[in-house]
Amino acid sequence: MKRLLKLVLVIFLLFTSTFTLPASAADIADGAQIFSVHCAGCHVNGGNIIRRGKNLKKQALKKYGMDSIEAVTSIVTNGKNNMSAYKDRLSEQEIQDVAAYVLEQAETNWR
Numbered sequence: 001m002k003r004l005l006k007l008v009l010v011i012f013l014l015f016t017s018t019f020t021l022p023a024s025a026a027d028i029a030d031g032a033q034i035f036s037v038h039c040a041g042c043h044v045n046g047g048n049i050i051r052r053g054k055n056l057k058k059q060a061l062k063k064y065g066m067d068s069i070e071a072v073t074s075i076v077t078n079g080k081n082n083m084s085a086y087k088d089r090l091s092e093q094e095i096q097d098v099a100a101y102v103l104e105q106a107e108t109n110w111r
Contacts, residue, residue: 031101034094038086046102046110050082058106067106072099
């Protein structure tokens with residue numbers, strides 16, 4: 001009986017870790033909506049209408065050390081220079097979602 005229980009548990013764990021959708025799948029859709037409302041005014045298609053070089057394209061994110069979920073989350077939360085802070089306007093989850101969206105879009109060159 002113990003062996004059967006262990007086998008069932010192992011199969012269950014393998015199944016759930018292998019066949020579940022990534023947690024970020026739904027988050028990306030939410031991030032896209034949040035981006036369109038709060039960010040696209042300055043960052044349409046990953047650009048930057050204020051400072052051209054500091055856009056959301058993969059090369060620029062990498063150049064400025066902003067190519068991780070932690071870095072994007074931090075700048076969205078706290079702002080920096082001309083970038084406004086959104087910690088009082090968006091929840092932590094919304095900030096995570098928009099950061100995930102930005103990084104996904106950078107990977108596809110905003111297409």
